Amino acid sequence: MTTAAHHPYFQIQPVLLSLHDKTPLIACAAAELQWQISADEGFDTDSLGTFSRDIPRLATQQQTALHKAKLACQRNQVRFGLGSEGSVQLDPQTGLLPIGVEMVVFYDAQLDLAVTGIAQGPSPLQRWVLRDETALQQRIATLQLPAQQYVLFAGELTDGSHTAPVAKGIASVQQLQDLCAPLWPNGAVTLETDYRAHACPARRPLIEAAARDLISRLQSQCPQCQAVDFSIRQKKSGLPCAACHAPTPQVKAWVRQCQACGFAQDEPVATSMADPQYCPFCNP
Ligand SMILES: [Zn+2]
Ligand SMILES: [Zn+2]
Structure with a gap:
């Protein structure tokens, strides 16, 4: 391992493809390597798949994160790209608790080299089926508005259903009540945690942990050939x-x-x- 100033990726300027305000999280983890990260917000990363079920993700989580990092290089004509992607899985031990898995991928276009940082922990993702206004009022008392935002669907949602939400990024009680009002005559509604990084504060420490894992992989160099990710x-x-x-x-x-x-x-x-x-x- 070399000191940070002699590292091949010291003081580089990677571009992160993200709509969701993840730059400070990765910059914080990369402080020792003094990265100056800029965000490319011109690409709709949600088109590669969303948590809110309107667009299913077709590739694996790692492929999607790598694709974003490569797009960051291509779109901005730079050597270094970053992409990040989260997922929620059921805990393989218990099969009950949702586990959040975050990945941050670094891509060096010149070497065609990709390194993936991973972190996992309890997921803040929750879902409630609400049958009437009283149920909504009771639920509202437990929500963490406005820091945590929510997604609303018409009807009763189950795992794996692909339905466009009525609204995402719901950040106030008033907004939630107004959106629900016209839906009650048709029956239940489903409320879910908005899992986008900027709308879900509980997810952010996990993204930062994945970025720290990435940086420690980059800082671990082969004693034989100095390649990163030893x-x-x-x-x-x-x-x-x-x-x-x-x-x-x-x-x-x-x-x-x-x-x-x-x-x-x-x-x-x-x-x-x-x-x-x-x-x-x-x-x-
Ligand atoms: Zn023994
Ligand atoms: Zn080596």
């Missing part, structure tokens, strides 16, 4: 059991690998012995 890509299990010294399924070392030259380096875990509870012989 990152952990594999693990080795077999940490010896503290009681009988037999190898256990516990991780013994993480393996950093360079994708440019193939150089690999083991990074042993902090503990040298595994708890016998993980041992296939002591605790079969």
